[in-house]
Amino acid sequence: MAWTGGDEQRPEIPFRQCPQLLEEQSATAVDRGPGGLRGHHEDTGVWTASRCRRSAGGGREWWHRRGCEARCRTAAKRRIVSRGDASPSRPRRSTRLAAQRPHDDGYHSRLFRCRVADVRAGHRRCRARRRTDRLEDRTSTEAGGDVATRTTAPQPAQGHREPEGAPSEPLPFVGLRAQGERLRQRIEQRLGRVLDHGAYVNGPEIEERERSLADFVGGGVTCVACSSGTDALVMALLEMGIGAGDVVFVPSFTFTATAEVVLLVGATPWYVDVDEQTMNLCPCDLERQIARARESGGGRRLRAVMAVDLFGLPADYSALDEICAREGLELIADSAQSFGAAQGGRRVGALAGLTATSFFPAKPLGGYGDGGAVFVTDAARAETLRSIREHGKGPDRYDIVRLGINGRLDSFQAAVLLVKLEVFGEETSRREALSRAYDEGLSGLPLWLPARREGAESAWAQYTLQVDDRDALRVSLQRRGVPTAVYYPLPMHLQPAYRSDSHPEGSLPVSERLCGRVVSLPMHPYQAAADTERVIEAVRSHFAD
Structure with missing residues (x-):
């Protein structure tokens, strides 16, 4: 459907992403409306809005913007003949379309009002759906x-x-909405307490959360809360003093943060293959890669193994412990996906000397933003981790005794996690x-x-x-x-x-x-x-x- 009114009737109302379907759909439906063009791509189900710009030849080139992403040219360029392109033998597009159906003088204004009402209704539905x-x-x-x-x-x-x-409606991939409906009242009460006391960073919820998580894991572990699972891994490496010239063995089939943090502290990630069934780090290939790393020379020190509990299944820590003890390596558990899992009667968090986990919203225990924690079996290491979490501070806030990061967790996320921990089991x-x-x-x-x-x-x-x-x-x-x-x-x-x-x-x-x-x-x-x-x-x- 094309806009057939004149310029004086065309108000500048921007079109935004809207799910309404056109009456005439093709492989890609196009609606040239006031202020721009809307396209509905059937293969992706995405509506895009656009703006036009005058080209050197007098035609119009349409560019599509999808959401807030960068501008990109559409897969199939569509040239819309402008009024300046009309020829004596071919009437203007607006004239041809207007002549195809009888109408009174108010037809275009009524058509436009209907279209704007439809679009605004679609926008309201989109906004409501996006909020949830x-x-x-x-x-x-x-x-x-x-x-x-x-x-x-x-x-x-x-x-x-x-x-x-x-x-017509796809299933949700994660159940955050359903969980939110169940816990909304309790979460709001917890957040209200944070607003009441006003300690938005390092509030009482942080210490309460650390105790609750340590009690959940058991085994005498100590929990240090931090701002994300990635920061938890960085803090673990800094606590061990790993840096330039050191090698850390990591699985290659994993999320990028596992290798990223090793490079961030200046060390070298040495990749290890995984077991094809469990998809976790393969102990047999770890031994092979340790031998290769030693043979490669270069003066590098082999320092640690970072095992990943992929998709929630703990790695084979009994086999990895044995290898690390024999080779003189430290063992770090990257348990970003496995908090709540167990092995041999012990929960994740107590399976390695140092465990990092994540509370990103999609994780089994997730907040409403970033969050993480480090679990250690030695309480003395916890104090070092707390120092690293707050820029490496010493007894005084401005007494910096070591290299650190800003890894503090805010009180709002701690409050949300305290509520979710109640139903986590x-x-x-x-x-x-x-x-x-x-x-x-x-x-x-x-x-x-x-x-x-x-x-x-x-x-x-x-x-x-x-x-x-x-x-x-x-x-x-x-x-x-x-x-x-x-x-x-x-x-x-x-x-x-x-x-x-x-x-x-x-x-x-x-x-x-x-x-x-x-x-x-x-x-x-x-x-x-x-x-x-x-x-x-x-x-x-x-x-x-």
């Missing part, structure tokens, strides 16, 4: 670290027809029940279910499958309203910022292979049984087609 979905949409993707970005599923081929009866049990339902419903299909290790309990931060034709499965599930995510599309040793001669492409085959096979399904403690069946049926239908 913004946090969930932001966090439903990156469970492996502090930044949550869901990778976009491959788009269906042009001309694809949706299956009959396909649900129940939520962990629900995650376990959901994983069992997935196991039962998806058994017998040509895919690999998540591994379970005897004596270990997973926190089920993600339910991650391995599939040969992952992209086809993702497209199929997307058509049926089932969201998916890929953690992770590229191993650390192949990331442009982390590449090194010691680990060329092909050197860590399992990590590279997993990056092309893994796909995660919706997993949260508030997922209804009907939604679980819907996910299972969507996966089974894909393999039945």
Whole structure:
């Protein structure tokens, strides 16, 4: 539908992202309205708004802006003939469209008022939906670290027809909205107390939270709260004195923060392959990589092993402890995804001498912003960590005795986490029940279910499958309203910022292979049984087609 009024009738009302459909839809529906053009892309389901600029030839070039992202040219350039391009043999576009239907003198004004009313109603619905979905949409993707970005599923081929009866509303990937509705009143009461006492940083909630988390873990550990899971890892490395000339062994199949923090303190990450079933650091390859690092020379000191509890399953700490003790290395547990899990009767936080975890909203225990903690079995190390957390201060605030960071957690996040910790045990049990339902419903299909290790309990931060034709499965599930995510599309040793001669492409085959096979399904403690069946049926239908 085109705007057919004159310039004097065209008010400058900007169009924003809006989900309303046009009456005439094609592969890409276009509506040239007041102030710009709106386009609805059927392959992505995204509305985009645009502005035009006059080109040298007198035509108009349309540029699309999607949300608050940088401007980008649309995939198919659309040239709209302007009034100056009309020829005697070809009337103006507005004249041709206006002549196609009879109308009285007030037709255009009534049309415009209807269009503006429709757009404004769409904007109101968008704003209401964004207010409730913004946090969930932001966090439903990156469970492996502090930044949550869901990778976009491959788009269906042009001309694809949706299956009959396909649900119009996609399922939530994480259950933050449902959890918020349950805990809203208690959270608001806690936040009100922070507003009352006014200690927004290092308030009483920080110490209370540290005690509560330490009691939950047990084993005599001490908890030091901090601003994020990434800062928790940085604090751990600084406490150990790791820096330039040191080597830290890390898995290649992990979130970027694991390797990033090693480089931030000046050390060198040495990448290790993972076990293909558990997807955690492989003890056998760790021994091989330790030998390679020693043979490489260069005067580097081998200092520590940083194991990652990927997707909520604890690493094999008994085997890793033995290797580290034999090789003289420290063991750090990167448990950003596994808080609430256990192994051998001990909870995560007490499985290594030093454990870092994250309370990012998408994690099993998550706040409403960034947050993290470090758990240590030696109380003396906790005092050093608290100093590092606050710029390396000594007894006096301005007595700086060591290198530190600004890693303090604010009182608001601590208040939220105190409320969520009250129901965390129940939520962990629900995650376990959901994983069992997935196991039962998806058994017998040509895919690999998540591994379970005897004596270990997973926190089920993600339910991650391995599939040969992952992209086809993702497209199929997307058509049926089932969201998916890929953690992770590229191993650390192949990331442009982390590449090194010691680990060329092909050197860590399992990590590279997993990056092309893994796909995660919706997993949260508030997922209804009907939604679980819907996910299972969507996966089974894909393999039945």
